[in-house]
Amino acid sequence: xxxxxxxxxxxxxxxxxxxxxxxxxxxxxxxxxxxxxxxxxxxxxxxxxxxxxxxxxxxxxxxxxxxxxxxxxxxxxxxxxxxxxxxxxxxxxxxxxxxxxxxxxxxxxxxxxxxxxxxxxxxxxxxxxxxxxxxxxxxxxxxxxxxxxxxxxxxxxxxxxxxxxxxxxxxxxxxxxxxxxxxxxxxxxxxxxxxxxxxxxxxxxxxxxxxxxxxxxxxxxxxxxxxxxxxxxxxxxxxxxxxxxxxxxxxxxxxxxxxxxxxxxxxxxxxxxxxxxxxxxxxxxxxxxxxxxxxxxxxxxxxxxxxxxxxxxxxxxxxxxxxxxxxxxxxxxxxxxxxxxxxxxxxxxxxxxxxxxxxxxxxxxxxxxxxxxxxxxxxxx
Numbered sequence: 001x002x003x004x005x006x007x008x009x010x011x012x013x014x015x016x017x018x019x020x021x022x023x024x025x026x027x028x029x030x031x032x033x034x035x036x037x038x039x040x041x042x043x044x045x046x047x048x049x050x051x052x053x054x055x056x057x058x059x060x061x062x063x064x065x066x067x068x069x070x071x072x073x074x075x076x077x078x079x080x081x082x083x084x085x086x087x088x089x090x091x092x093x094x095x096x097x098x099x100x101x102x103x104x105x106x107x108x109x110x111x112x113x114x115x116x117x118x119x120x121x122x123x124x125x126x127x128x129x130x131x132x133x134x135x136x137x138x139x140x141x142x143x144x145x146x147x148x149x150x151x152x153x154x155x156x157x158x159x160x161x162x163x164x165x166x167x168x169x170x171x172x173x174x175x176x177x178x179x180x181x182x183x184x185x186x187x188x189x190x191x192x193x194x195x196x197x198x199x200x201x202x203x204x205x206x207x208x209x210x211x212x213x214x215x216x217x218x219x220x221x222x223x224x225x226x227x228x229x230x231x232x233x234x235x236x237x238x239x240x241x242x243x244x245x246x247x248x249x250x251x252x253x254x255x256x257x258x259x260x261x262x263x264x265x266x267x268x269x270x271x272x273x274x275x276x277x278x279x280x281x282x283x284x285x286x287x288x289x290x291x292x293x294x295x296x297x298x299x300x301x302x303x304x305x306x307x308x309x310x311x312x313x314x315x316x317x318x319x320x321x322x323x324x325x326x327x328x329x330x331x332x333x334x335x336x337x338x339x340x341x342x343x344x345x346x347x348x349x350x351x352x353x354x355x356x357x358x359x360x361x362x363x364x365x366x367x368x369x370x371x372x373x374x375x376x377x378x379x380x381x
Contacts, residue, residue: 034323035271037331040263044109044375045090045365053093053101058186060177062156064282064311066244066340071353075242075299083108089230089243090366095175096224097251099186103229108362111379143193143215143288147319147332150259151278151288153191153217154315156184159279160248161317161334162258164371166223168248169261170315171337171357172231175246179232188225190250191217193288215286223251226370242301244339244357247370259319261367262333264358267295267303270320275305275356277338279313289313296353301360303336304353314340318356335359 081089091105143149150162158174168190175185196214230243267273276292293307303318318336323329336356359367368378 035269035320036323036325037262037333038265038269039380040361040364041110042263042361042368042379043365044111044378045106045362045369046109046375048105048107050102050104053103055099056095056101056181056185058099058181058183060180060182062158062182062184063173063177064157064314066171066173066241066314066355070241071351072297072299072302072304075302086362088233089228090362091229092366093227093229093232094224095181095185095227097186097221106366144195146257147259148278148288148290149256151280151316152254153193153280154248155187155189155191155219156182157282157312158315159313159338160190160315162254162256163247163261163317163334163367164258165253166250167258167371168222168250169317169334169337169367170246170248171339172227172244172246173340174315175225176227176232185225188222188248189219190222190248190254191219192254192256194218220254221251223249225249228366241339241355242357245337245363245367247367259317260331260333261359261364262335263361263364264303264335265320265322267298270295271322275303275307275318275320275336277307277313277316277318277356279309279316279338281310282312283310298358301358302339303356303358305356306352307338307354309338309354313338 087106087108090108091103094102094104096102152160152162152168154160154168154170154174156174158170160168160170160174163169175182175188193215194217196216226247226249228243228245231245273294274292275295276290278288278290280287281289291307291309293305295303295305297304316338317334318338319332319334321330321332324331336358339355339357341352341354357363365375365378369375372378
């Protein structure tokens with residue numbers, strides 16, 4: 001029986017981040033190069049203790065976007081967190097459908113290949129840049145097919161993405177405002193777009209009509225919700241935006257194809273330097289809206305871009321399509337979660353960005369464990 005030693009180092013996080021950022025596969029120099037998913041050495045995040053908390057009040061108003069004045073330069077100049085700080089940020093609260101609440105403390109471990117352990121301002125219409133480049137997706141032939149079928153709507157007004165048979169990835173601020181859970185979080189539901197058939201038209205072919213086919217949402221209740229403490233303690237400022245993600249577990253399987261999560265590669269390795277996501281923007285009610293754009297800047301935890309978006313798109317899964325060398329096929333993966341808007345002072349000139357939270361190796365390990373419940377199933381990002 002082969003045993004593996006789980007260990008960690010209490011030294012500064014600098015070495016940890018350097019280790020986690022080191023991809024085992026590098027970009028090949030072949031003229032026939034395909035944008036390929038790198039392989040990462042993923043850490044292990046395991047629960048250490050769980051405490052029961054008082055039931056929340058559910059008195060916060062839902063905010064469909066997050067605004068932060070801390071831009072790329074601000075984040076890049078921030079000191080690296082210590083090991084203990086990262087443990088605190090990755091500890092999490094779990095909210096259950098009956099209103100009960102727990103807090104789980106975690107440990108962070110690194111497994112080497114040998115088995116040895118180591119360790120602001122606002123404006124009236126934001127988030128649209130010049131010509132509106134968003135595309136509304138119509139017709140069940142598109143809406144019910146992958147990848148658009150992985151986008152779902154939350155009853156709090158945000159968007160989410162199917163990442164497992166019973167799990168939805170979204171933004172933390174759709175559930176919690178940093179201080180308290182939002183109204184409706186206890187009875188949270190997830191909506192799936194389905195065709196709205198007219199009376200007597202059951203089974204009829206109505207896709208040939210020039211008018212878009214009517215769609216409706218079918219709702220599934222959420223069983224429990226995980227929110228990282230980095231969001232709750234950060235209160236949506238500076239470090240808080242780095243942890244603006246949450247995972248929802250549904251009461252029953254959704255029976256649709258889902259999109260796997262993956263560790264976010266550096267922006268320079270993304271195909272064309274672009275990202276993609278689809279969401280339920282508020283200015284186009286009932287429509288799923290798709291967009292893609294270039295990444296303008298990045299930090300270890302955030303991607304800065306100017307994809308056109310409106311409130312309601314928050315929580316959308318940001319994805320790319322790259323070559324999976326092990327399986328010899330192209331594969332889409334969620335590499336981030338669309339968070340919201342930032343108004344940044346760039347050398348004295350105001351500039352605005354839309355921001356996505358990157359799935360780092362640590363976040364991948366945490367979200368994957370929430371989904372699978374076994375760290376051995378979360379070793380490859």
